[in-house]
Ligand SMILES: Nc1ncnc2c1ncn2[C@@H]1O[C@H](COP(=O)(O)OP(=O)(O)O)[C@@H](O)[C@H]1O
């Protein structure tokens with residue numbers, strides 16, 4: 116088991132290397148660079164000498180393989196370099212936003228779990244009744260509805276709702292404050308994007324919970340549990356759920372990893388300065404350094420999530436013994 | 439001996455898109471206290487559905503008990519509320535299933551699965567339940583019972599798992615055990631061990647047992663009485679002797695002709711009777727066996743023969759039951 120997990124961890128290195136190669140060279144396939152955008156991005160004439168100077172300054176004039184190895188060496192020595200756009204250290208830019216994105220991702224995942232598991236169970240247990248139909252409708256709506264649109268609906272709903280009830284409209288705070296500075300402020304700002312994305316992500320997990328549970332409920336050991344005279348609650352919670360949870364855990368953890376890198380639109384709607392926005396901005400500005408490091412971060416998160424899921428599997432299912 | 443279980447004219451049907459499958463269509467038999475009764479018949483003839491009907495575990499939809507009564511220990515099980523029924527399951531009636539590899543929950547320990555039945559039906563403490571579980575495992579011949587409690591089913595072989603299932607079924611001192619093909623999935627050598635164990639325990643503890651099988655040979659030495667089932671009905675019943683040496687139904691006769699022997703691998707399962715069993719959703723008024731019967735007459739197509747007495751202990755449902763011997767020779 117331990118040996119297997121160490122082996123899995125070792126796989127991290129080739130994965131990261133592959134990702135580094137891909138992102139580094141793909142980025143440079145796009146014509147132009149940060150200097151052109153900075154100096155001529157407005158469409159005005161820029162002095163080629165000035166552009167040359169800027170490139171020299173950022174090291175973009177060096178041969179491409181030299182640049183690549185500088186990037187790799189920096190990554191290995193944990194020196195992530197500076198943003199080509201703002202000039203600020205990348206560690207600084209990322210850490211400013213990381214905890215916001217992490218918090219929204221955690222809260223969304225939490226929302227998704229507390230929707231998906233109970234609803235999935237009810238839907239499976241009451242298969243083909245009106246409750247099941249409502250849950251399935253609710254889940255499909257979640258998949259069909261883009262979360263930014265739901266986000267806009269939530270903001271509008273808050274404005275109109277509070278206007279109706281309290282006489283004056285209330286908006287979630289615009290300015291971000293970390294949870295350790297002002298928890299009430301922080302939660303009242305972040306709960307809405309978490310609900311908007313959590314609902315969407317719950318949809319897939321709800322359907323997964325439902326179908327996995329339906330499958331498990333047909334298993335022989337559930338019939339055995341019934342024949343033992345156990346109450347339905349014990350049959351579901353003890354005998355069926357633990358077996359049905361494996362695919363649900365997989366879905367939720369993959370979704371979590373996506374949330375860590377892919378909250379672009381929701382951050383826009385709720386005016387959050389998170390990693391998603393940083394991503395979009397860095398790509399737009401052709402800030403190679405920043406984009407590269409963000410991609411590396413997301414890859415790292417994905418690999419760690421997989422690792423975490425492996426451990427969770429072994430805990431949920433005693434038959435799984437890695438070797 | 440007093441009658442423990444009395445099934446009368448039980449009818450369990452499945453309402454499928456292809457029509458009504460009459461899986462059990464008028465089954466009657468009794469089980470006395472402490473007695474072992476076998477139910478034999480080909481696959482698909484309704485043996486398991488009968489068993490699940492006794493426990494009222496037929497899944498609706500599509501299945502439903504549409505008629506008859508099941509008197510157990512003085513009360514009609516079909517009249518009980520779901521909660522009363524749940525108290526009978528596992529406490530008064532224990533069940534042993536065919537597939538030991540899948541009938542235990544893979545993610546729960548043996549100990550939990552053994553004790554939960556006790557905890558559900560009695561006021562026993564967790565500690566006492568554990569002691570009882572150890573005792574039960576010892577009783578069914580499992581070594582190092584304490585260690586087994588914390589193991590999972592995949593740590594045990596098929597035969598061991600079936601012993602655990604037997605221990606589970608016995609845990610609350612039931613009056614009746616229903617064993618649905620308890621050894622079909624096991625190796626031949628293990629089959630005999632498990633059957634011996636079940637016979638020994640039921641005799642020792644005075645538990646009545648219904649053994650379901652499609653293997654007449656296995657049953658002959660373990661059952662007091664035998665019910666032969668065909669297409670949802672009992673077509674012959676009698677003592678093991680009657681059935682073995684003096685069968686009165688052509689189907690029983692055909693079954694006996696190709697009894698698989700204990701020394702044959704179970705893979706070599708012979709199709710014991712020529713032809714296919716009938717489609718249970720397409721039965722007509724005549725005898726359901728007539729298409730495969732070499733004794734069939736015109737009468738067999740018109741009316742289903744009732745289960746009639748042929749001797750004090752034996753009943754058969756065949757128009758030709760008294761002519762079998764001369765016709766066969
Ligand atoms: N859930 C179900 N839906 C439809 N038909 C069923 C269902 N369960 C059993 N049956 C039918 O009932 C008949 C008897 O099945 P069963 O009692 O399992 O046979 P066996 O004698 O082999 O145990 C079979 O023909 C089968 O098709």
Ligand SMILES: [Mg+2]
Nearest residue numbers: 485486618619
């Ligand atoms: Mg069966």
